[in-house]
Amino acid sequence: MDERDSVGVSIRSISKRYGSTEALKDITLNIEPGEFMSLLGPSGSGKTTLLGALGGFVMPSSGSVWVGDQDMTYMPPHKRNIGIVFQSYALFPHMSVGENVAFPLRARRLPKSTWPERVKQALAMVELDGYQDRGVSQLSGGQRQRVALARAIVFEPRLILMDEPLSALDKQLRETMQIELRRLHRKLGATVVYVTHDQREALTMSDRVAILKDGELVQIGAPETLHNNPKDSFVASFIGDSTLLPVTRIDEHTVQLGTHTLRSAKPIAPHAELLLAIQTEKLLIDDGLHEPGINRLPCRVVEAVYQGDSLRLFLELEDGTSISMRQPSHHTALQKIPPLGERLSVVLHPEDTIIVPRAGCAPPATNVA
Ligand SMILES: Nc1ncnc2c1ncn2[C@@H]1O[C@H](COP(=O)(O)OP(=O)(O)O)[C@@H](O)[C@H]1O
Numbered sequence: 001m002d003e004r005d006s007v008g009v010s011i012r013s014i015s016k017r018y019g020s021t022e023a024l025k026d027i028t029l030n031i032e033p034g035e036f037m038s039l040l041g042p043s044g045s046g047k048t049t050l051l052g053a054l055g056g057f058v059m060p061s062s063g064s065v066w067v068g069d070q071d072m073t074y075m076p077p078h079k080r081n082i083g084i085v086f087q088s089y090a091l092f093p094h095m096s097v098g099e100n101v102a103f104p105l106r107a108r109r110l111p112k113s114t115w116p117e118r119v120k121q122a123l124a125m126v127e128l129d130g131y132q133d134r135g136v137s138q139l140s141g142g143q144r145q146r147v148a149l150a151r152a153i154v155f156e157p158r159l160i161l162m163d164e165p166l167s168a169l170d171k172q173l174r175e176t177m178q179i180e181l182r183r184l185h186r187k188l189g190a191t192v193v194y195v196t197h198d199q200r201e202a203l204t205m206s207d208r209v210a211i212l213k214d215g216e217l218v219q220i221g222a223p224e225t226l227h228n229n230p231k232d233s234f235v236a237s238f239i240g241d242s243t244l245l246p247v248t249r250i251d252e253h254t255v256q257l258g259t260h261t262l263r264s265a266k267p268i269a270p271h272a273e274l275l276l277a278i279q280t281e282k283l284l285i286d287d288g289l290h291e292p293g294i295n296r297l298p299c300r301v302v303e304a305v306y307q308g309d310s311l312r313l314f315l316e317l318e319d320g321t322s323i324s325m326r327q328p329s330h331h332t333a334l335q336k337i338p339p340l341g342e343r344l345s346v347v348l349h350p351e352d353t354i355i356v357p358r359a360g361c362a363p364p365a366t367n368v369a
């Protein structure tokens, strides 16, 4: 398949009610042809329901779903030409690997003479060449998930939907499969909509990520946009590893944190409740070499924890507020592990000084200076 065959998806004002539960609230989302889009949100935020509306398993209460130039809202699942991978692999245990992968070809009544070649190609795509005749029960979890993937791509769908496909795998295999899925996506060129509750997984894999909360679309953007320009405190706390501290706005580029003023490179809109989102990896220990304009916070070391790949410091500001920082554990950093109780300063670059409004808190009606 090449990229010209992939299609865009347009979700237009989709709402879904289950009794009194509003699982989806007026969601509008456009996905580009060939894009890898993740739906990210906590459990119960509506991810599976939205994916179901794309796959045809969920009838929206209102709104429509378009794939390419076709309105698919009421089309039954099997007519949609969409590949689907679920968390539970849903393989047929009594069938061989090859029979499992061929199943969609049988269901679609594609000519039987084409099956062997298609199955072979699909298995090669997921690096299971030569596994056709194995029983499914003889496979490891990672191999089963690959068979499920091969089955989803064997009929060359233009759109592939995945619902937490890696969550049953252990951490190491999950990380390997994330990179493999990225590669597979590049090779196939198909449009992918991928559901996960794991922010790191979403950031690792996606061209763009759509963040859902309580059935609403909170923010959509490229991983670096969500990480560096979170729309509110919900996104800031959900993406990355950060401490949120209440601040007061002084002017467009300055806030007050306790007795300290901090500069932010990005303009700060007036809002009733503002928070500073300090990402653990953005803080640095002040070695006296940073430029004068940088934000400095005096603090005391409460705990220093060696975590293998990083060194984590738990710090207390003068007023007792806790913050934490993390730095890579290369030898030069390890040599400088400060003793407990030590007073030092941490620095935060204005570019990394992220100020967000509190989620669900309306901006003031009148203009505050
Ligand atoms: N078939 C259903 N009947 C009733 N409520 C449902 C059904 N499916 C989902 N819900 C509710 O809709 C909301 C969103 O669910 P879901 O889409 O499964 O969330 P997620 O996949 O993000 O965990 C939840 O409150 C859930 O309880």
Ligand SMILES: [Mg+2]
Pocket: 047, 048, 049
């Ligand atoms: Mg779900």
